[in-house]
Amino acid sequence: MSLRARANGWFERRYPMRAIREGLAHQMHKLLPPHVSWLHTLGGLLLFLAAQQILTGILLMVYYRPTTEDAYESVRFLMLKASFGWLIRGLHAWGATLMIAVLVLHMLRVFIMGAYKRPRELTWVGGVLIFFTTLGFGFTGYLLPWNQLSYWATTVGTEVAASIPGIGRSLGVLMRGGEAVGQETLARFYTMHVVVLPWVLVFLMIMHIVMIRTQNLAPLEAVGEERPLDPRTAVSFAPQHTSRELVVFPLFFALMIAVVILFPPEIGVKADPTVTPEGIKPEWYFLPTYQLLKYLPKLLGLGLSAIPPLLLLLWPFLDRSRARRPSQRKLSVTIGLGALLLTVLLGLVGYLSESEITLFGKHIRFDMYGVPEVVPAGR
Amino acid sequence: MTDEPKDHAPASTGPSRRDLLESALGAGAAVWAAGIAVPTGMYLWPAAASGPTKKYIEVDPASMPPGTGRVVSEGGKPVLLLRQKNGEFRALSAVCTHLGCIVHWNADQQQIQCPCHAGTFTPEGAVVSGPPPRPLASYPTQMVAGKLRITI
């Protein structure tokens, strides 16, 4: 027996390498339904992005210091002095934004293809929870550079939580670790961002992937009419589907590097609790909620903005129809697309509100409700 | 997967072309990995010595006779270093609390003066007269290996 075989045997008796390898090979060569398309690479892309966020996040932690004294300076230091620090922060910041964008597209794909239907309701619920967790990453991570924008966006954001009737005040104090955003808030957000949320995300992703692998990707046939996969038309996960993902990943990475270099994330001005800058706005993915809250009296707005997330979470239990093909469930698809359109519109109005743009030589100012008003020339 | 157009081409070109592609892609992946690993390594290598860790100024005590003062600056913070008659050192922020001019030591009057609007301070940094609203902030000093170290 060769030395190598003996070593393998020794190891095999202590660690079931072969069983694991065979299990993995089985998963790798699993057959997927024939309609698997480019849109199905979005899920894999999200895994790629999550891994990138975790890796760049770990690298950022090497220089970052979560204190009000040092946070801003340490971010500035790693961007300016540490080699390629600008690249790592850029990838992390843009990665967060792109991850949310890809998440929305992925959810849209699943929604339109009816893939959340029985027995994959929990896969959808888990996915929505992953979406919320990612938003939590965005909210907590935004504060960490400790600049004016992040400070005041967090002040406004936690204020929203604090205005929930009953528990709101306690919730606000709990989030901020005090009455105002300060050192305690930074420590709490940091802990959430680098310890709590990553574990929650990893757990949710493992659950999500386990469910996908055991139930396979949803076919297009209606619930109860699924046919067994035909090996002649089915697509193998590896190497066929993965070959598709390999086309997408480099392109996406190229896009990311390009935006990082062409539109580097700013660092802004260090947070100053005594000076409130004008036109404080949250990150783009919170804009729709932010704008909705403006239109409605606070209480009603809070109650109302809690409905879309709940609808999203519980959608598979609300939509009990059997059909999966979008052409056979026009109402459902219309509701989904309508909700998305409304969200985008609200976000757009939120983006434009309290700002001025020049369109065809005319200055147009939008008030806080997004109502446009033409500014006379010469002002 | 072994269904290259065998009828139209010599059997050998199919696999060799595929091998070429696979190895090219493999090499590309290796370049990609290196392109990630090298910047990461460079990032992790301790950055410039003037990093955020250095938050002090070192001064040779012999360069300052008792009763003198001068402005030293490092890392964006001008510091007024005074040596009292008894030989002790005192380090104060050299930024006037009125409008931010750089104060200086008047040895004749044993006072700190701001050249802009006649603010005067005691050697301890307290306001004697003039517009400054607050005393000058002070920084701790200590002797380390024969050098005076001002922690800012």
Place this chain on the structure above:
Amino acid sequence: MALFFALCAQTPAATTPNSCVACHAEIAKLEAGRAHAQAEIGCVACHGGDSAQAEKDAAHAASAGFSGKLGALATVELCGNCHADVARMNPYGLPTDQLAQYRTSRHGQGLFTDHDESGAICSSCHGAHGILGPKSSESPVHPTHVAQTCGKCHGDESLMTAHGLAATAPAAYAKSVHAQVLAKGDDSAPQCATCHGSHGAIPPGFGSVAAVCGKCHMREKELFQKSPHAPLVETGDFPGCIVCHSNHAIQPAEPRIFESVCGLCHGGTPEVLAKRDRIAGALNSSNELLAAREAELQAAAQHGLASDEDELFLDEARTGLKSARVLQHSLDPARVEEVTGEARGQLEALRLRLQKERDAQRWKRLALLPVVAFLILMSLGAWVRFRRLHSHA
């Protein structure tokens, strides 16, 4: 009944029933809790009469020493009775020289020498009832209100014309840099009393202008006194600071003053104007450089491309230019150029640092091309592989 009201309306400090309040409730309200009420200085102390009498005629009886509203001279003497009395003021730590100072002021001279009662007396500035100390932000003599208080008379054209004065000073002051600084919340900024005095208010004399301004601008004064203009002040040919800076409407000290002022006297002496051009040129061009670097640094800082060391260069240049602006009072072009030269050195160093950073940005963009090309190539390779793997289906 009246007594009942009086008891209710009494200030906490008053111990004896005060019937005045029954009719003069508004005044009582003004006095409540203020300095004189706290010191138990009641109505009678100034106006005489008998506050124990419930009937108006009895309370206002001349036999009880009722004097009613006081005349100007009587007011000044009345206030002085206490406020010039060292023994009475000592417990409150208040000065006692106000009356003596007032006698020396134009206001006091008018009252005591010319018997003109239309000038300012104590109550003109401090008010009659509910008087507050100058440290109270609501007091009419608090630094932020002085200009308004003086302006009540000194901005009144008919009153000023009657005294042969111009009523333009308050409006001019309101436009000055001093008023702007005061409005920003710096209570140490000069107002009327800073230059003219308060109780001893008098216009600074011809020769004392430099001394008055030099109280705060001491370096400027020091340099000016060694400048060629200084001897002319002694001889009365040159009124000092106000020639260039004016008196009330003092504008921010900018080099453009050189252009508008020097030529007025030195229009015919090109060598003086050449000197002026050197000083103004050095300051102007350095200020432009400073502004340019400031804007660049701010833009760079927004993107995290500027360190605190960069800011230090700017700070040092800014401080240097500040001292150069002071140094121009020496009227010595060489000295100004030396200091601005140093500041320009700092600004040039900063420019190079920022330039280096911008170059690095350009390199990043250039490096983007091959990186993206490589990744697209990878994707194309993967595409070929993908086509091949799907071609059998």
